[in-house]
Amino acid sequence: MNYSNGLVNARGKQPLLSFGVISDVQYADIPDGRSFLGIPRYYRHSLLVLQRAVEKWNEQKLKFVINFGDIVDGFCPKDQSLTATKKVMDEFNLFDGPVYHMIGNHCLYNLPRENLLPLLNIHSSNNLAYYDFSPIPEYRFIILDGYDISAIGWPKDHPNTLKALHFLEERNPNSDKNSPNGLVGLERRFLMFNGAVGKEQLEWLDRVLQDATKLNQKVVLCCHLPLDPNASSTEALLWNYDEVMDVVHRYNCVKVCLSGHAHKGGYSIDSYGVHHRVLEAALECPPSTNAFGYIDLFHDSLLLSVTSYGVNFSSLQQTLIVTASLEPGQVLKAGEDQITLTWSLNTTFAAGIDLPTKL
Ligand SMILES: Nc1ccn([C@@H]2O[C@H](COP(=O)(O)O)[C@@H](O)[C@H]2O)c(=O)n1
Ligand SMILES: O=P(O)(O)OC[C@H](O)CO
Numbered sequence: 001m002n003y004s005n006g007l008v009n010a011r012g013k014q015p016l017l018s019f020g021v022i023s024d025v026q027y028a029d030i031p032d033g034r035s036f037l038g039i040p041r042y043y044r045h046s047l048l049v050l051q052r053a054v055e056k057w058n059e060q061k062l063k064f065v066i067n068f069g070d071i072v073d074g075f076c077p078k079d080q081s082l083t084a085t086k087k088v089m090d091e092f093n094l095f096d097g098p099v100y101h102m103i104g105n106h107c108l109y110n111l112p113r114e115n116l117l118p119l120l121n122i123h124s125s126n127n128l129a130y131y132d133f134s135p136i137p138e139y140r141f142i143i144l145d146g147y148d149i150s151a152i153g154w155p156k157d158h159p160n161t162l163k164a165l166h167f168l169e170e171r172n173p174n175s176d177k178n179s180p181n182g183l184v185g186l187e188r189r190f191l192m193f194n195g196a197v198g199k200e201q202l203e204w205l206d207r208v209l210q211d212a213t214k215l216n217q218k219v220v221l222c223c224h225l226p227l228d229p230n231a232s233s234t235e236a237l238l239w240n241y242d243e244v245m246d247v248v249h250r251y252n253c254v255k256v257c258l259s260g261h262a263h264k265g266g267y268s269i270d271s272y273g274v275h276h277r278v279l280e281a282a283l284e285c286p287p288s289t290n291a292f293g294y295i296d297l298f299h300d301s302l303l304l305s306v307t308s309y310g311v312n313f314s315s316l317q318q319t320l321i322v323t324a325s326l327e328p329g330q331v332l333k334a335g336e337d338q339i340t341l342t343w344s345l346n347t348t349f350a351a352g353i354d355l356p357t358k359l
Helices: 045-060 078-092 105-110 113-119 159-171 185-189 199-214 241-249
Strands: 017-022 064-067 099-101 131-136 139-143 218-223 254-259 266-269 275-278 292-297 301-307 318-325 338-342
Touching: 017 045, 017 131, 045 078, 045 292, 078 105, 078 113, 105 113, 139 199, 199 218, 199 241
Parallel strands: 017 064, 064 099, 139 218, 218 254, 254 275
Antiparallel strands: 017 292, 131 139, 266 275, 292 301, 301 318, 318 338
16 A cells, blocks of 8 residues: 555555544633643634644645544633534644544533534434544544543533433542542542543444454544553543453454554553553644654554644754554553654654564
8 A cells, every 4th residue: 555645654665544643732722821720721822733733734635634632721711612612623634634533521511422423523312422434444543432431521410411320420529520639549530521432432433343353453542531541641541441442452463553542642551462542632732743643554553743832843853753563462661662852943743763672
């Protein structure tokens, strides 16, 4: 198969396919602000990051794009939720190919599922937002709905809202269920801005992984909420990340889990050798810097090139490269294959790095 834009990757191999990634745009037409923890948030600039991303992805002729959720921020005035969501979608729609979306908590603060899902081109009879696709026979992509069991997004009397409230009541004694005060270690994920994958979705995941195994496909698992404590702040984890990973670990086909939500990003390899990469938030890029990228898929590895914080878009001085070898067997320690490189001014996208240890 040819590399989509006709270029050979600087490692000398032609990728089977390349696709774009971005997360947590959280656009709102409001002045800059800060997160609860004081991190600056640039609500208007994030749309410019998306515009630059789409421009770059089109230049690179990528096959498709995956958006990891939270396209509009919860602080968006509610009478502007619909127009803001459409405005962001208009930008995504300028990409010359399909864009696969997933939902995040901020999307759900703005619009109920029944209005949101059609805008995100997620066609579902039960308002759940999980699905899979296989752009080439060698790979299967699975998009999870991390807010299946959630106290946000469903009507107040929906069984999933009630289940979520009950779940939180049992695990988080604070009156503000977004507060992790007093919760210890992994308990700190039991917050209202997170959610869980429900039983039926878990069973569906199991069936898809069974099928992928039968077809000898490698799987990229995507979820707004991170699935490994070593790749994310504890407060951002999916409530039942452990149940999801128990299903994943029954098979050998899932090679990498990608997510957003934990804005500073992260990377780990779990004890089964599955790679986890949390993507940095577009929202928290200071003006004229970026957080988006693309992934090259190979038979035995993938290569993520991220245009990261502090990088001037036109010079692309720094590119964060992660090569993740996908063969089963030996497990690398987290961080061992994550390398930050500084490139000279006239270098554009750069080479991958061969792993010191081949899996
Ligand atoms: N450590 C934290 C983090 C958050 N909260 C609460 O969650 C709300 C949303 O947080 P953002 O990161 O999206 O700004 C925030 O307003 C707090 O109520 C918290 O209590 N402790
Ligand atoms: O996506 P937000 O704004 O709800 O923030 C989530 C936090 O970063 C989780 O620690």
